[in-house]
Amino acid sequence: MTTTETGPPGADKVDKLDSAVLKVAGVVVLGAVMAILDTTVVNVALQALALEFQTSFDTIQWVVTGYMLALATVIPVTGWACDRFGTKRLYMLAIVLFLVGSMVAGMAWNVESLIAFRIIQGLGGGMLMPAGMTIMTKAAGPQRVGRVMAVLGVPMLLGPIGGPILGGWLVDAVSWRWIFYINVPIGVVALLLAWRLLPRDESRPTERFDFPGMLMLSPGLALLIFGVSKIPAAGGVSSLEVWLPALAGLVLIAGFLVRATRIPNPLVDLKLFKNRTFTIAMVTTSLFMIAFMGAMLVLPxxxxxxxxxxxxxxGLLLAPQGIGAMLTMPIGGRLADKVGAGKIVLPGLALILAGTAVFTQVGADTPYPLLLGGLFVMGLGMGFTMMPISAAALQTLTQRSVARASSAMNILQQTAGAVGSAIISIILASLLAGKFGVPTSQGQLAASAMLMNPQTHGMAAEAAGDAFATTFLWALVFAVCCVVPAFFLPKRPPKPVEEEPELETAAS
Structure with missing residues (x-):
């Protein structure tokens, strides 16, 4: 019956999302909200967790960094697992792992156990996004990727809006443990809906799993991020505990890259990067994540x-950013399909730069209307930037390539985000330590102690404000770097063809 409809073949499918796609989107969104909500909730709770476990900021930040390490190490397996076992099964397994991690994290008895249980969460969370994006892209087809990314993106922004507010309320009024327990009912609903609504897809057990590649790439990413994140505690890059794991990680990653060009079924298909649009989008999103994740860590x-x-x-003060993104993300996704991602991302980056610039001037008494306005403008830019970049990366790929491409994109995003968080926290810790004349790892604790003392509060607030202003300046520099590759993103709508033979052969 659909073949007798008026208009060009497939035109109706391009113009709107049918109910089947929207049901799939709803399930994927629920899982994504669960993972993103947890990340933003924890960011707001870091200060409370540091006091609860009587530890320093460079230790408690491993609650975030450990989670991101787990994300980065498990994502490389996701592309192969999607092909081997089917995306529906893998997505449900990811939800179960995340639920188990959430429950035991809420029962943590010290900071070490909390970090360990967050890693379990990360193993599930690392599979949720690439598997979900694969499910969504296959359901919508390449001509509706921008539209479907917008559908995926708007509810996901409930995390950045609701997460800090919910987390702040739970920490202040209930208990920090409930920032993890809150995932349980959401996850149970997501699991039931995934079982009922997600289409069953066929597994493709034709390729052998690249175990040697996994043993190089996953530990390599983990060691690199671990080394970088140890810089604040070590006081610099010359320390053995910094450069040795980082160097070992780089060697393993380099070994993986060399090997991946010489075997038929690598864990990450590097031949995808022969696609110019995919490569440009990956460079852009990596630089964006360094700037974005770093800024998000220090804003609360x-x-x-x-x-x-x-x-x-x-948490309430951070809400304008998410509201701004919710307003522009549906528009950005629709326009990315119609005029090309490049024409949307560049204005979005301009807005992000303008909003971030406000925070390079923060002090102890910067007017709140100015800060909230900067956050709102930043959010408007995020809505025009995040999902259109992802859409550009996937729009020119075949259905067969999407799972591997989603994994490659999420590996780069999570690795860049973890590195960005580590870099920005290093900068902030060093600046605070310099202002208060203490070792790098003690900068935030010294600032907190002096700010709580009425006799030193004024001086400490001014010094700490200067440190944050300089930190945001570095985030602005990283954001500026995104503009260069963004200039080369496609400025035309994607072609209506769904197959590109050279990518098909590359993926097979």
């Missing part, structure tokens, strides 16, 4: 540490 800390806000109020 500024409000809590320098301005003396509670965790709940800090």
């Amino acid at each position: 800390t500024y409000f809590v540490l320098v301005r003396g806000e509670s965790a709940l109020r800090a």
